[in-house]
Amino acid sequence: MHLLIPAAGMGKRMGSDRNKLLITLLGKPLLAWTLIAAENAASISWIGIIGQPEDRSDLENILSNIFISKPVQFIQGGSTRQESVYNGLQGLPDAAERVLIHDGARCLATPDLLDRCAAILATCPGLIAAVTVKDTIKVVDNTGIVVDTPDRSNLWAAQTPQGFEVKLLKACHDKGRDLGWEVTDDAALFEKCSLPVTIVPGEETNLKITTPVDLAIAEFILKSRE
Ligand SMILES: Nc1ccn([C@@H]2O[C@H](COP(=O)(O)OP(=O)(O)OP(=O)(O)O)[C@@H](O)[C@H]2O)c(=O)n1
Numbered sequence: 001m002h003l004l005i006p007a008a009g010m011g012k013r014m015g016s017d018r019n020k021l022l023i024t025l026l027g028k029p030l031l032a033w034t035l036i037a038a039e040n041a042a043s044i045s046w047i048g049i050i051g052q053p054e055d056r057s058d059l060e061n062i063l064s065n066i067f068i069s070k071p072v073q074f075i076q077g078g079s080t081r082q083e084s085v086y087n088g089l090q091g092l093p094d095a096a097e098r099v100l101i102h103d104g105a106r107c108l109a110t111p112d113l114l115d116r117c118a119a120i121l122a123t124c125p126g127l128i129a130a131v132t133v134k135d136t137i138k139v140v141d142n143t144g145i146v147v148d149t150p151d152r153s154n155l156w157a158a159q160t161p162q163g164f165e166v167k168l169l170k171a172c173h174d175k176g177r178d179l180g181w182e183v184t185d186d187a188a189l190f191e192k193c194s195l196p197v198t199i200v201p202g203e204e205t206n207l208k209i210t211t212p213v214d215l216a217i218a219e220f221i222l223k224s225r226e
């Protein structure tokens, strides 16, 4: 299975002055943890790291300090996650029929989650790892008044990995670019094209490192795995 890792963001919400994936977490750059999970996932045979050119030497440095036995390709990122994944899809080898996409920032995902997604992707055109929402969610209008409380049993929080048939996802990205769709994940493009996206139970610990508090939680989770 081919794996694309979007790693070309900035980390504005982290308040960082450089790509947050280069921040050290328990002795290793954040992205190293994501790459180690990919290395340990038996189903993954090829890794595409989507990064910004200015981070290239730091990303190469990360690779030289961990053991990765699988072929790794660098692909230039774009100005949004959507654009980065678009570039990633163009950088896939021609032989890639299906692809998993996993955020570099979700560095706590386990190899088991990647392998489960890869196995299920053999049976469906698109999938998304997700977890049920624990809080009661409110819909609020622009004056700050609650207007709705959706039924929680239908709500899932999106994670990555997300996986797709490459031909279909490429067509969805092309359509999205033509029509000016702006989305935060690839499953949303599939949905907008009326293609089915299967839910795969994700992991509660598979958080996206977004703000400084996430770093502290991630460190706690990694320590508990030692
Ligand atoms: N132009 C971009 C923006 C984001 N990403 C990647 O997409 C994933 C999810 O994005 P997010 O957590 O929002 O990362 P940032 O864009 O870095 O964060 P922020 O929105 O706070 O700036 C991350 O692994 C990030 O590196 C990317 O490849 N290219």
Ligand SMILES: C[C@](O)(CO)[C@H](O)COP(=O)(O)O
Pocket: 081, 103, 157, 158, 159, 160, 184, 185, 186, 208, 210
């Ligand atoms: C793809 C994603 O990680 C799913 O939760 C997420 O949508 C990335 O973008 P966000 O803007 O940081 O939510």
